[in-house]
Amino acid sequence: MEDVRRGEPDPRDAEPVGADTPDGEAARPYRKRKGEGHVRREEILAAAKAVFIEDGYENTTIRKIAARAHVSPTALYLYFPDKDRILIEICDSTFTRLIDEMSRIEREERDPLRRLRHMMECYLRFGLKHPDEYRLTFMAKSLGILGVNHKSAVADMDMPGTKGPQGFAKLLGIVADCISAGYLKGDDPELTAELIWAGGHGLVSLLITHPHFPWSDQEALIKGMLDMQLRGMLAEGHR
């Protein structure tokens, strides 16, 4: 990962008052110039992400983040209303990559059914690859933010905590395509999408929370889940 201190090589930044460490890490006191607070905000987010990755979700504290950003704990409250908001923004930046991957699949794969399968597989692997972010985004107590109608997800794309719904909106669109094209049975895309999401989420979340359970081979689980779900949803004509 990148260093916390980046960009704009300002002399005052490079040699803050009282600096005495010869290495890259600057010592306090040191502050941003007026109007540069947003830079500090970014630095705090970068520090938070580093702590989050190194120490995990449970062990990420305000004081650790502050120390890593060379700032007092109180300073975080100049830029974020509370700890939750910081973690949400971290997770959002991670899940933006999932949305991107999903969009790529949408572009590259034309067949609706293969699209659906490919996208769900992408979701599963992403969740298993980023367990801490996944936990916080989908497994922690909801903050009510998910309550926004996912149909209007486009309107507030950059609102923190909405990356989950955005991903679901993509899934919903594809499921609707599959149904109207006659590949999947049923007449309720929302219900079908929710069930498919639930199945995938169940596998990811169980593997994350119970790593010591004597699971079958992970690849077999992924394939098995996709098979079971699609086979269970396939329209009569396509079985």
Place this chain on the structure above:
Amino acid sequence: MEDVRRGEPDPRDAEPVGADTPDGEAARPYRKRKGEGHVRREEILAAAKAVFIEDGYENTTIRKIAARAHVSPTALYLYFPDKDRILIEICDSTFTRLIDEMSRIEREERDPLRRLRHMMECYLRFGLKHPDEYRLTFMAKSLGILGVNHKSAVADMDMPGTKGPQGFAKLLGIVADCISAGYLKGDDPELTAELIWAGGHGLVSLLITHPHFPWSDQEALIKGMLDMQLRGMLAEGHR
């Protein structure tokens, strides 16, 4: 729920030294007689359960439990190694009821396929009915206890934190029956049981963590999940 103070109407219990409250709640100081510590243990568990139900998992603290049990916070450590253990025992006592219900289904329903469906439905409804206990048992960070081989679950039936695996063991047995009877496809009962569990868990846990999401009708979700799973797993001959 029952009062915290129950059983053995000992005069010393009814009128502890320094008692001055006229109602049922006794004032401290007051202590159990020698050899009666296990009674205090039960009282603490009852108090913990009450707090757990009233205030929820997140807001249950050692100090609240102690206050409700008319005991100092440190007293809890005479009977439990840490807070987790108290919560685990609460959840176990709840999930014992699930195991019981599952056993009843096993007795009453002979057809393997109906057995499986009925049991999964039972699991879903139970989870949705006891969200806090479900969270703690299946959605919190695993304590490594689940790591015990579920085949030997019978050996340590009363070991705290093993109610989850015991439930899975039941599911596994039924799935194996369904496969060997030719109802379900595949040749790997473990894999199949894990997938079915994962699907059910996904639905329950999403509904619990994201209550504000615009879900479809809950009954439709339950039925839809069971249909999708069984349809997806049904052997060729039985479709």
Place this chain on the structure above:
DNA sequence: GACGTTAACTTAACGGCGTTCAGTTATCAA
């Protein structure tokens, strides 16, 4: 009935947490 042992329980404190309050200091336009 006094005595020593020990189970039952408490008080005080530790080090942590997220967060708030009341400043302080550096910056910058006028």
Place this chain on the structure above:
DNA sequence: TTGATAACTGAACGCCGTTAAGTTAACGTC
């Protein structure tokens, strides 16, 4: 030079889970 204000800090609050050390009541034994 000054006054306004953005950027930031130190000290504290009220929680938390947990530990160490001490106290008190109950009991078997003489």
